[in-house]
Amino acid sequence: MGWLLLVLSAGLLAPWLPLAFLPAVPDLQHVAEAPSWAASPAHWLGTDTQGRDVLTELVYGARQVVSSSLPAALLATLVGALAGGAAGFWGNKGLRLPWAVWLAGVAVGWWALALPGRWPCSLALAGGAGLAWWRRRSRTAKPTGWPLPLDAMFQSALTLLSAVPRLVLVLVFAAGPALGTPQLVVLLVLVAWPEAASQVRTQMLRVRELPFVEAARAAGLPTWRVWYRHALPHACRPLLATAPLSLAGLIGLESTLAFLGVGRPPDVPSWGNLLGTLQQEPGAWWLLASAGGALVLTLLALQQLAQQFGQRA
Amino acid sequence: MKYFWFGWLLATSISSCSLPADKQANSTVRIRWNRDPESLSPLTLPNQNAVDAATLLHCSLLQVDLSTGTYAPALADSLPRMQLLGDSLTHLRYQLRHAAAWDNGRPVLATDVAFTLKLIFCPGLPNEKARTQLGFIRDIKLDPTNPRHFTLVCRGQAPEFGFESGEFPILAEDALDSKHSLRQFSLASVATANTAEPTLAALAARYQQADLEDHSGRLPGCGPYKLAAWKKNQYLTFERKTHWWADSLRPAPLVLQAKPTKLHFSIIKDDATATLALRRHELDVLPQASARDFKRLQALAATQQRFAFYTTTSYEVVTAGFNTRRPLLRDSLTRQALSRLFDPARLLQATQLGQGQRTVGLVHPNDHRYYASNLPLLAYDLPQAQVLLQRAGWQHRPTGWTRPAAKGQSEHLALALRYRAEDPVFQTIALQFKAAATQLNIPVELRPTESSLLTTALREGDFDMYVRIQKGNPFAFNYASMLHSRNVQEGNFSKFGTPATDRLIEAVATAETPAQKRQLLQRFQVMLQQQAPLVPLFFLPYRLVTDRRLQNVYPSAIKPGYSAPTMTWTDAAPVLAQQ
Numbered sequence: 048m049g050w051l052l053l054v055l056s057a058g059l060l061a062p063w064l065p066l067a068f069l070p071a072v073p074d075l076q077h078v079a080e081a082p083s084w085a086a087s088p089a090h091w092l093g094t095d096t097q098g099r100d101v102l103t104e105l106v107y108g109a110r111q112v113v114s115s116s117l118p119a120a121l122l123a124t125l126v127g128a129l130a131g132g133a134a135g136f137w138g139n140k141g142l143r144l145p146w147a148v149w150l151a152g153v154a155v156g157w158w159a160l161a162l163p164g165r166w167p168c169s170l171a172l173a174g175g176a177g178l179a180w181w182r183r184r185s186r187t188a189k190p191t192g193w194p195l196p197l198d199a200m201f202q203s204a205l206t207l208l209s210a211v212p213r214l215v216l217v218l219v220f221a222a223g224p225a226l227g228t229p230q231l232v233v234l235l236v237l238v239a240w241p242e243a244a245s246q247v248r249t250q251m252l253r254v255r256e257l258p259f260v261e262a263a264r265a266a267g268l269p270t271w272r273v274w275y276r277h278a279l280p281h282a283c284r285p286l287l288a289t290a291p292l293s294l295a296g297l298i299g300l301e302s303t304l305a306f307l308g309v310g311r312p313p314d315v316p317s318w319g320n321l322l323g324t325l326q327q328e329p330g331a332w333w334l335l336a337s338a339g340g341a342l343v344l345t346l347l348a349l350q351q352l353a354q355q356f357g358q359r360a
Numbered sequence: 361m362k363y364f365w366f367g368w369l370l371a372t373s374i375s376s377c378s379l380p381a382d383k384q385a386n387s388t389v390r391i392r393w394n395r396d397p398e399s400l401s402p403l404t405l406p407n408q409n410a411v412d413a414a415t416l417l418h419c420s421l422l423q424v425d426l427s428t429g430t431y432a433p434a435l436a437d438s439l440p441r442m443q444l445l446g447d448s449l450t451h452l453r454y455q456l457r458h459a460a461a462w463d464n465g466r467p468v469l470a471t472d473v474a475f476t477l478k479l480i481f482c483p484g485l486p487n488e489k490a491r492t493q494l495g496f497i498r499d500i501k502l503d504p505t506n507p508r509h510f511t512l513v514c515r516g517q518a519p520e521f522g523f524e525s526g527e528f529p530i531l532a533e534d535a536l537d538s539k540h541s542l543r544q545f546s547l548a549s550v551a552t553a554n555t556a557e558p559t560l561a562a563l564a565a566r567y568q569q570a571d572l573e574d575h576s577g578r579l580p581g582c583g584p585y586k587l588a589a590w591k592k593n594q595y596l597t598f599e600r601k602t603h604w605w606a607d608s609l610r611p612a613p614l615v616l617q618a619k620p621t622k623l624h625f626s627i628i629k630d631d632a633t634a635t636l637a638l639r640r641h642e643l644d645v646l647p648q649a650s651a652r653d654f655k656r657l658q659a660l661a662a663t664q665q666r667f668a669f670y671t672t673t674s675y676e677v678v679t680a681g682f683n684t685r686r687p688l689l690r691d692s693l694t695r696q697a698l699s700r701l702f703d704p705a706r707l708l709q710a711t712q713l714g715q716g717q718r719t720v721g722l723v724h725p726n727d728h729r730y731y732a733s734n735l736p737l738l739a740y741d742l743p744q745a746q747v748l749l750q751r752a753g754w755q756h757r758p759t760g761w762t763r764p765a766a767k768g769q770s771e772h773l774a775l776a777l778r779y780r781a782e783d784p785v786f787q788t789i790a791l792q793f794k795a796a797a798t799q800l801n802i803p804v805e806l807r808p809t810e811s812s813l814l815t816t817a818l819r820e821g822d823f824d825m826y827v828r829i830q831k832g833n834p835f836a837f838n839y840a841s842m843l844h845s846r847n848v849q850e851g852n853f854s855k856f857g858t859p860a861t862d863r864l865i866e867a868v869a870t871a872e873t874p875a876q877k878r879q880l881l882q883r884f885q886v887m888l889q890q891q892a893p894l895v896p897l898f899f900l901p902y903r904l905v906t907d908r909r910l911q912n913v914y915p916s917a918i919k920p921g922y923s924a925p926t927m928t929w930t931d932a933a934p935v936l937a938q939q
Contacts, residue, residue: 078788
């Protein structure tokens with residue numbers, strides 16, 4: 048926990064720390080040098096093959112963890128919880144969408160895909176959606192519509208994403224121009240959300256049959272409120288234990304990308320990037336010890352944290 | 361008993377008929393290439409590896425003899441005889457070797473040379489580079505009494521024409537133009553024809569349909585090797601022809617020797633992987649080893665015993681270039697200012713461990729005749745860069761550097777720097793430049809790009825700045841391909857060129873006397889510093905590591921830095937390496 052707090056604070060406070068060197072700035076007079084205290088200013092943890100100060104890169108690498116992997120893990124957990132929770136709660140027939148929504152969806156799809164007769168057809172469909180909405184408001188009868196096969200859609204997405212190994216999927220998306228931090232976060236979320244979603248769906252299948260959920264329904268609460276306020280918090284409990292592991296996985300994935308030099312600009316400090324320079328200088332033990340050590344310690348600490356949370360949950 | 365004797369006889373005959381496995385394996389030489397040749401079309405040779413491959417498949421009139429560092433006759437039986445005509449023309453008389461023949465036994469004749477030249481000047485073909493290099497040849501005159509004799513008519517009287525005129529692969533006329541339809545055209549008429557001319561258009565279409573870039577076998581050459589296998593970005597294997605015309609030459613000149621039965625080029629982009637492959641006996645030759653790997657291998661006792669280490673100078677210069685078509689970089693003052701952000705002295709130390717040479721321009725510092733040693737070396741100078749930017753009209757604001765542009769708008773100084781990915785030298789240079797630019801509040805986006813995509817991006821002008829290697833040689837000073845305005849689509853990636861600089865470049869290429877050339881090259885080097893479309897940072901050294909048992913390597917400053925076809929294996933005790 049102490050190590051994680053250190054990483055977190057280093058990542059958050061990196062620009063204000065009294066570091067002797069700036070990130071991604073090569074010191075061309077000290078390239079691939081072992082830790083030294085003789086020079087002034089000293090490279091406490093040595094330099095990499097581009098002359099970058101290892102300590103500075105480590106600290107700013109922690110910033111990369113805080114700015115990319117951590118938000119991605121939180122977002123993936125959130126997205127997974129909502130998607131898995133909805134799929135598990137409503138299944139394939141529980142959520143009926145009114146005709147107006149279906150028609151509006153088809154109108155948007157028609158327009159977005161630029162299908163033949165883009166404007167007239169989209170407008171006609173939108174008009175139909177408006178009419179259906181007006182009729183629905185004006186009628187007092189039971190609302191009609193088609194059920195949205197949420198669970199089937201969820202399972203399909205899950206099958207699609209799990210059919211391709213996670214690293215391959217990320218490499219396919221990251222192989223083009225370098226990604227900015229927001230794009231990287233989105234990419235990491237894309238590959239990480241199914242894990243949380245599967246767990247929450249499985250839990251939700253159990254929770255939705257529990258007496259307190261039945262009681263909430265019988266009390267006449269709106270379905271979404273039952274889902275959001277009563278069922279979902281219970282279904283999300285296992286995430287407390289798995290979220291740190293998900294974060295560990297994403298840190299590993301981000302470091303792998305940086306190690307391979309894919310997806311991120313070369314001047315973005317990262318532990319993986321630092322480890323990657325080891326290829327050019329295999330004898331640089333200080334690179335392995337510092338970047339590898341930071342990575343291993345962080346992953347172990349997250350695993351420990353997951354165990355503690357698991358025991359509490 | 362009779363079975364014993366029969367078995368003994370059989371074993372003896374088998375062992376006497378087959379070569380020992382060691383000997384068989386020894387006839388192959390495995391060499392590392394750091395990138396794919398991309399194309400094996402003799403007209404389109406996009407990189408040095410493609411040029412080296414073409415040298416194995418085809419023969420030129422003259423080729424560089426790496427043992428002497430001079431041009432030697434290959435298909436020609438001697439160096440051309442020069443005759444100056446008036447004050448503007450040169451005649452170069454060539455005689456082809458009697459033995460020279462294509463694989464089908466047909467002799468290589470002057471008509472093949474004429475056809476190749478016409479192909480180089482034919483509109484509608486990807487021949488811009490070759491066309492630029494041979495632009496001084498105006499005509500070819502065949503000798504009706506001797507099918508192997510011809511005369512090249514050249515505009516200008518530069519002494520370099522003697523060897524420049526002979527360095528292009530000769531192609532078989534029958535393979536591409538079996539009806540000899542091009543014979544009705546003179547070289548001059550082909551050069552001035554337009555793409556709509558039916559015969560030339562048909563020829564261009566045939567050439568394009570042959571897809572020689574990927575299928576070199578469709579155009580058999582008269583070189584010693586044929587392509588046996590090519591897996592893009594992985595390897596190329598060349599097999600020695602069983603019967604090659606130059607085998608009958610006694611004594612065989614060095615440029616017409618081809619000893620290994622197989623040359624296997626492994627494409628390994630990463631230096632560390634290549635070094636590992638060498639140490640694991642998966643490579644025999646490691647050219648252009650990185651400074652650190654070279655030093656590390658030299659320091660280890662185990663590798664000292666196994667490998668020979670060679671270091672020579674080279675004519676490869678690490679160069680930064682500006683896209684002069686971009687409004688931000690259209691003026692020379694801005695380019696001069698940005699060039700002051702590079703620190704060549706420290707970059708040379710950091711990336712080459714001090715080997716290599718700083719330079720004022722594209723002429724090698726060792727060439728004392730023409731190198732402008734009176735010019736200052738480029739130096740890292742942030743205050744001077746700031747002054748130059750202000751002189752160029754840039755104003756420093758908290759948001760960066762801006763200056764008024766057309767239509768009342770303002771332009772913001774921000775740059776995208778491209779370089780070949782996976783090359784630590786370029787990455788160090790890019791990081792150093794970006795760090796310096798950041799100090800001046802100039803945003804720089806680094807875009808490491810895969811090598812083939814980089815060529816495309818540079819050709820299409822999709823960059824502000826680049827870092828790459830410019831290759832040169834000690835023989836010719838023809839900078840048209842990299843700086844002349846007519847080559848903006850091909851080698852002149854900076855898109856630079858004014859009528860005055862074009863004239864100067866042409867004059868340098870065709871200077872007739874050493875004194876005139878010295879004067880013009882001095883002006884050229886001054887122009888390059890003032891206009892700064894390119895910023896030569898430093899010349900690289902060549903570092904070559906080979907298996908100690910390989911002989912006749914001929915390490916050289918001339919590209920590619922070694923002679924693959926002459927290499928032979930010896931089982932004798934290792935000789936001391938030449939350092």
